[in-house]
Amino acid sequence: MMPQKYYIETFGCQMNVHDSEKMAGVLSKEGYLPTNDRWEADIIIYNTCSIREKAEQKFFSELGRIKSLKKRRPHIKIAVAGCIAQLQREGIFRRAPHVDLILGPQNIHRLAGLVGAPSHTTANEENPGIADNDLPVLRNRGGRAWVSIMYGCDNFCSYCIVPYTRGRERSRPSEKILSEIAELGREGFKEITLLGQNVNSYRSDLDFPGLLRKIDSLRSIERIRFVTSHPRDLSDRLVDAIANLGRVCEHLHLPLQSGSDRVLNLMNRGYTSGEYLEKIILLKERITGVSITTDIICGFPGETEEDHGETKKMLKEIEFDGIFAFKYSPRPGTAAASMDGQVMGEVKSRRLSEILELQDTITLKKNGGLSNTVQEVLVEGYSETDLTMLSGRTRGNKIVNFMGDSSLIGSLAMVRITEAKKHSLEGVAS
Numbered sequence: 001m002m003p004q005k006y007y008i009e010t011f012g013c014q015m016n017v018h019d020s021e022k023m024a025g026v027l028s029k030e031g032y033l034p035t036n037d038r039w040e041a042d043i044i045i046y047n048t049c050s051i052r053e054k055a056e057q058k059f060f061s062e063l064g065r066i067k068s069l070k071k072r073r074p075h076i077k078i079a080v081a082g083c084i085a086q087l088q089r090e091g092i093f094r095r096a097p098h099v100d101l102i103l104g105p106q107n108i109h110r111l112a113g114l115v116g117a118p119s120h121t122t123a124n125e126e127n128p129g130i131a132d133n134d135l136p137v138l139r140n141r142g143g144r145a146w147v148s149i150m151y152g153c154d155n156f157c158s159y160c161i162v163p164y165t166r167g168r169e170r171s172r173p174s175e176k177i178l179s180e181i182a183e184l185g186r187e188g189f190k191e192i193t194l195l196g197q198n199v200n201s202y203r204s205d206l207d208f209p210g211l212l213r214k215i216d217s218l219r220s221i222e223r224i225r226f227v228t229s230h231p232r233d234l235s236d237r238l239v240d241a242i243a244n245l246g247r248v249c250e251h252l253h254l255p256l257q258s259g260s261d262r263v264l265n266l267m268n269r270g271y272t273s274g275e276y277l278e279k280i281i282l283l284k285e286r287i288t289g290v291s292i293t294t295d296i297i298c299g300f301p302g303e304t305e306e307d308h309g310e311t312k313k314m315l316k317e318i319e320f321d322g323i324f325a326f327k328y329s330p331r332p333g334t335a336a337a338s339m340d341g342q343v344m345g346e347v348k349s350r351r352l353s354e355i356l357e358l359q360d361t362i363t364l365k366k367n368g369g370l371s372n373t374v375q376e377v378l379v380e381g382y383s384e385t386d387l388t389m390l391s392g393r394t395r396g397n398k399i400v401n402f403m404g405d406s407s408l409i410g411s412l413a414m415v416r417i418t419e420a421k422k423h424s425l426e427g428v429a430s
Contacts, residue, residue: 004042009045011048011058015197019081020045026111043076044066044077045079048080048081050161081108083165107125143380149177149196155198158267159331174205190410195226201233213241225249242287254294257295257297259273259311260311262302266339277318295323296326297328301343321397367421367424376412380392389401398424404429414429416430
């Protein structure tokens with residue numbers, strides 16, 4: 001009998017990508033084979049994200065398209081995993097009866113045992129012990145690997161659904177994290193990214209700066225990154241760790257969300273724009289060449305033109321290296337979804353365009369400052385836009401495309417930057 005094949009499609013952030021790696025690991029351990037062609041798969045898994053409406057709409061469109069395949073091949077299993085599975089549960093079965101399995105993000109360890117379960121099986125229970133689960137992981141090569149250090153979130157920002165889908169904060173024991181990373185080093189991975197909804201609040205036998213110090217002592221790993229940090233919990237000890245630990249990259253993703261104190265209060269972010277700015281000044285003073293990126297939400301309920309102007313003012317003052325900006329989309333079950341003052345769609349679109357146009361100018365200026373410098377680049381593979389060029393990232397998380405031999409993939413290369421663009425750099429291996 002031929003081994004069965006599985007196909008996984010991922011929607012959303014790095015955490016979802018890593019969850020998909022875990023699902024692939026669980027199935028591969030049981031003898032299933034991966035395929036990139038859903039039409040030949042025996043098991044199709046959609047790993048979903050509900051943080052933004054666009055990702056949710058894309059998923060449901062794909063779920064509708066797959067219905068014809070289920071009719072032609074009724075033996076295949078279709079599973080919905082991730083945050084939408086956790087939130088909508090039986091509603092997915094009503095909307096798409098061709099789905100066989102609902103699997104919440106806290107139940108990945110049960111996947112293999114549920115593949116053969118009867119149609120319309122649901123597994124989305126709260127799992128307080130998830131931080132202790134040692135699941136097999138099937139990672140793509142290219143020198144980089146993601147490692148979960150904690151799960152869930154206790155912040156309850158008014159726009160965010162994560163505490164309701166991934167539960168409260170639970171940190172993995174440090175010895176399990178260190179063991180996993182040491183093994184990744186032995187397998188040839190050069191860079192690891194520590195994952196958590198708020199890595200700053202990691203608490204086990206160590207705090208987060210202490211964990212970074214332990215990982216930095218592992219000689220088999222060249223680079224350490226982490227996402228995501230909450231501004232409220234960015235401590236002096238963490239800034240010192242980034243500044244003084246040689247393997248920790250000089251890049252920090254620190255979501256601002258809004259430059260308006262009034263909007264930040266409505267968002268329940270727990271800091272003011274002034275307090276955020278103080279953190280940025282501290283980072284720039286202590287970490288030479290630090291690269292800082294952020295998130296911005298446009299058109300949050302009640303946001304006025306003055307509030308929008310305060311956000312643009314912060315962008316000009318701070319000069320982020322890059323941003324991820326989105327129109328606010330109400331998430332059912334969150335406090336913000338029922339707030340007064342919902343902003344019209346065309347207003348949100350216009351404000352988003354203004355934010356992106358402003359940041360493009362800033363990013364191009366920041367990237368231009370790297371022209372004629374030599375940067376250490378971890379080569380990840382071929383460029384998505386030009387398959388004749390290699391692509392990788394600097395320690396500051398800048399994308400660099402350059403000419404080079406394929407033997408460099410997965411290794412560190414020194415690249416001289418010859419041209420700066422809005423979203424990437426170009427160079428030549430030096």
